[in-house]
Amino acid sequence: MPRFATPGSMCFDIYADEPEPVTIYAGRAYTFSTGIKLQIPHGYGLEVYSRSGHGFKHGIRLGNCIGIIDHDYRDELKIRLHNDSSEPYTVQVGERIAQARLVELVRTRIVSGIVEETGRGGFGSTGKL
Secondary structure (H helix, E strand, O other): OOEOOOOOOOOEEEEOOOOOOEEEOOOOEEEEEEEEEOOOOOOEEEEEEOOHHHHHHHOEEEOOOEEEEOOOOOOEEEEEEEEOOOOOEEEOOOOEEEEEEEEEOOOOOOOOOOOOOOOOOOOOHHHOO
8 A cells, every 4th residue: 555654755656566576687677566556636746756766776777767647547556677787686575666655736728939039048058158
């Protein structure tokens, strides 16, 4: 069952729901069951993130880097982890494999064409003296 680890946690933890430990070999990925079926309120979505310890300590990340789950998705939440390290990593039964938060949908008005010329020069140009 997902839960917040501490009162100050930004995200709740998501756990592996596999019958036995799963080893993800170097350069490989595995899609985990979570046992969670979603019912996200209208006007909200779920953002799913890697756990920082997985990335920093073991080279493990979400397969899609950040997962975006729409409010109308109703199937089981699956988590795909990819091993970017040179060592195998074993996920234990019930281990935390991701973290997520519910976010309110704010619709952006999309227009075609250039709305305003800024003339700043693009990538990294605002920090130059």
